[in-house]
Amino acid sequence: xxxxxxxxxxxxxxxxGEKIAVLTAYDAAFARLAESAGIEVILVGDSLGMVVQGHDxxxxxxxxxxxxxxxxxxxxxxxxxxxxxxxxxxxGTPRQALDSAGKLMKEGGAHMVKLEGGHAQVETVRHLTxxxxxxxAHLGLLPQSIHQLGGYKVQGRDSRSAERILRDAxxxxxxxxQMLVLECVPEVLGEEISLALDIPxxxxxxxxxxxxxxxxxxxxxxxxxxxxxxxxxxxxxDTGSVEAAMCAYAEAVHNGSFPARxxxxx
Ligand code: KIV
Numbered sequence: 001x002x003x004x005x006x007x008x009x010x011x012x013x014x015x016x017g018e019k020i021a022v023l024t025a026y027d028a029a030f031a032r033l034a035e036s037a038g039i040e041v042i043l044v045g046d047s048l049g050m051v052v053q054g055h056d057x058x059x060x061x062x063x064x065x066x067x068x069x070x071x072x073x074x075x076x077x078x079x080x081x082x083x084x085x086x087x088x089x090x091x092g093t094p095r096q097a098l099d100s101a102g103k104l105m106k107e108g109g110a111h112m113v114k115l116e117g118g119h120a121q122v123e124t125v126r127h128l129t130x131x132x133x134x135x136x137a138h139l140g141l142l143p144q145s146i147h148q149l150g151g152y153k154v155q156g157r158d159s160r161s162a163e164r165i166l167r168d169a170x171x172x173x174x175x176x177x178q179m180l181v182l183e184c185v186p187e188v189l190g191e192e193i194s195l196a197l198d199i200p201x202x203x204x205x206x207x208x209x210x211x212x213x214x215x216x217x218x219x220x221x222x223x224x225x226x227x228x229x230x231x232x233x234x235x236x237x238d239t240g241s242v243e244a245a246m247c248a249y250a251e252a253v254h255n256g257s258f259p260a261r262x263x264x265x266x
Contacts, residue, residue: 005040005081007112009127013040014200015210020212021253022202023220023246026052026069028076030217031241035077037246038254041042041202042077042183042213043114044070046085047143051218059086059144063100072107083136083179084110084172088144091115093128103134112183116142118168122175129176139165139193140206141184151230154205154265156185169193169201179216182206186233187264205231207264213253220249231263 013020022041028046034042048069049061063086070084084104092095097115104110108155112134115121125135140155149155154164166189169180180197182190184205191209194201203210215232218224221242224232235252237244252258 002079004079006024007081008202010040010081010179011209014198017260019152019229019253019256020202021250022156022212024048024214024215024217024248025076026217027072027074031076031080033243033246034196034217037191037243038250039080039246040212041120041214042073042080042082044073044082044084044108045088045114045216046108049087051216051224053076055180057089057146059146059181061085063087063090063103066090067103070104070110073111075250079109082109082234083114084111086113086115089125091121097124097128098133104135110236112136114138114179116144118169119165122171125175125177129178135177136179136181136202137169137177138181138183139168143183150192152184154184155187162189163262166196169197173197173199182210184265187266201213203259205263205265208256208259208261213259215249219236222243223251231259231265233258233260 021039023034023039024043024045042093046058046061049055049058067195090100101113114136117139128135143248156165180201182203187207190206194210198208200211202212204214219232220229221236239245
């Protein structure tokens with residue numbers, strides 16, 4: 001049996017230049033398949049609000065629903081590091097964030113929590129990490145801010161917003177974040193941030209220079225209703241089974257063939 005993936009494993013992979021494969025999962029069956037495909041990190045994303053629950057955004061998802069899905073994923077795998085998303089309005093204050101994170105870790109079995117946001121989240125990240133809650137930050141396109149952003153658009157295109165994302169990334173690392181998800185930014189910015197930080201940077205539409213990649217399970221299987229995002233790839237189309245698609249995804253991330261140029265924003 002493979003040994004458990006920890007934050008130290010991922011840190012070592014970053015230093016060695018080995019790419020990290022991350023995939024979302026929302027229940028035990030898919031978690032089991034992701035584990036046997038060699039996925040290092042499973043993210044129980046609040047994307048479940050859209051791909052599982054059928055909402056048109058992630059905003060309605062509750063902490064209780066995240067705990068429910070995280071516990072299912074936890075029962076399906078034992079090797080990957082397990083990250084649970086902190087849903088919208090679950091981390092408005094450091095105290096509320098600690099309460100939500102506590103539930104995700106104690107009842108759901110998460111090893112780490114992920115929260116969206118930059119400078120405004122620095123105090124919360126410090127509060128959590130000072131109290132033994134490992135935090136993955138999330139910058140770039142923030143789906144929980146969709147109404148503020150006015151749509152699912154690439155972020156950091158102009159030099160001012162690119163500098164702000166880089167500055168936020170440094171601040172969040174300084175506050176104790178041990179991983180960063182970077183969503184929908186130009187490839188050059190994804191590479192710059194990955195080189196600037198000591199912690200692993202996991203991209204989704206953030207180019208080939210990131211330390212690892214994450215995709216939403218349903219996008220990767222080509223079963224998301226509507227259009228699959230341009231940064232994603234339908235791995236099921238070439239493989240024919242969920243199991244083979246997950247193996248192909250893990251292999252493509254590990255050998256650097258995914259993402260290809262056409263999945264990146266220039
Ligand atoms: O909720 C989610 O699945 C995510 C990924 C898009 C990174 O945050």
